[in-house]
Amino acid sequence: MTRLTYRTYKSCKSCKSWKSFRIYPLVLPLFLALLCLSTLGLAGVEAKKKPTAAPTDNKNAFQDQIDRSKAEPAKQDLYQTDYSKNFSYVLPPGWQVTQNPMYPHDILVKQASEGKGNIVLADQPVKGNISKMGDDMVDELPKLCDDFKLVSNEMVKLPSGANCARLMHTGKLGESEMCQVNYLMPYTRGRVLIVTGTVLRGDSDGLATIEKFATSVSMKKKKLSL
Numbered sequence: 392m393t394r395l396t397y398r399t400y401k402s403c404k405s406c407k408s409w410k411s412f413r414i415y416p417l418v419l420p421l422f423l424a425l426l427c428l429s430t431l432g433l434a435g436v437e438a439k440k441k442p443t444a445a446p447t448d449n450k451n452a453f454q455d456q457i458d459r460s461k462a463e464p465a466k467q468d469l470y471q472t473d474y475s476k477n478f479s480y481v482l483p484p485g486w487q488v489t490q491n492p493m494y495p496h497d498i499l500v501k502q503a504s505e506g507k508g509n510i511v512l513a514d515q516p517v518k519g520n521i522s523k524m525g526d527d528m529v530d531e532l533p534k535l536c537d538d539f540k541l542v543s544n545e546m547v548k549l550p551s552g553a554n555c556a557r558l559m560h561t562g563k564l565g566e567s568e569m570c571q572v573n574y575l576m577p578y579t580r581g582r583v584l585i586v587t588g589t590v591l592r593g594d595s596d597g598l599a600t601i602e603k604f605a606t607s608v609s610m611k612k613k614k615l616s617l
Contacts, residue, residue: 467484468481468607469481469482470482471488471497473496473497473512474491474495474496474497475495475496475514476611477578477579477610477611478578478584478608478609478610478611479608479609479611480604480607480608480609481603481604481607482499483499483600483603483604485501485502485504485505486499486500486501486502486505486510486600487499487500487502491511491512491513493513494512494513494514496512496513496514497512498510498511498512499604501597506590506591506594506597507590507591508588508589508590508591508594508597508600508601509588509589510586510587510588510589510601510604511586511587511588511589512584512585512586512587513584513585513587514578514579514582514583514584514585515582515583515585516581516582516583517581517582517583521546521554521555521556521575521576521577521583522546522556524556524575524583525544525546525556525557525558525573525575526544528558528573528575529541529544529558532558532560535562536562536563536564536569537562537563537564538561538562538563538568539560539561539562540560540561540562541558541559541560542559542560542561542570543557543558543559544556544557544558545557545558549576549605549606549608550606551609551610553576553577554577555574555575555576555577555605556573556574556575556576557572557573557574557575557605558572558573558575559571559572559573561592567591568591568592568593569589569590569591569592570589570590570591570592570593570594570598571587571588571589572587572588572589572598572601572602572605573585573586573587573588574586574587574588574605576605576608577610578610584608586604586605586608588600588601588604588605
């Protein structure tokens with residue numbers, strides 16, 4: 392697979408320096424998510440909730456969120472059409488849409504009053520199947536942050552009935568601890584949609600918002616069956 396070279400700004404207590412490294416296109420959306428958080432001034436900002444020793448994550452919790460999304464009426468939900476026009480989603484309260492500099496999709500960021508966090512949307516060609524792409528992503532994730540720790544890597548079923556790979560990990564960006572959740576779901580023929588949500592570690596409300604967002608994605612074109 393072709394690799395791309397990028398330079399990322401890494402900070403430490405005593406110095407700041409540019410570090411050049413090579414990353415696979417598959418994890419470019421994840422890199423973009425971390426870069427967005429960095430430019431928004433993530434360092435030194437605390438999450439609303441007190442950080443815990445490790446985020447709790449399991450398949451049943453995500454499946455419960457999916458079940459609630461089916462059962463609860465969405466009276467105040469604000470549906471937004473993605474820049475690609477290929478799908479829509481529910482815009483979380485307290486978040487706003489901004490331009491994606493690398494993909495023809497939206498980026499969602501928390502409003503200043505809500506803290507720090509973002510949801511980056513991107514798509515990539517399918518390589519093998521979604522489960523394998525998830526495993527490949529796990530191999531590349533440690534290159535994007537310090538103190539990487541994989542929390543989960545699992546397949547779940549979306550409200551649409553499509554299978555989705557879901558990965559969660561923690562790590563450090565500069566002096567701040569973050570938590571990132573990645574969803575790989577069927578998109579248009581031959582491509583997979585990657586939803587990358589990143590918040591400060593311990594922001595349980597932020598993680599719940601990301602999960603609700605992922606379950607709200609509704610394709611407008613024929614989905615790829617994997």
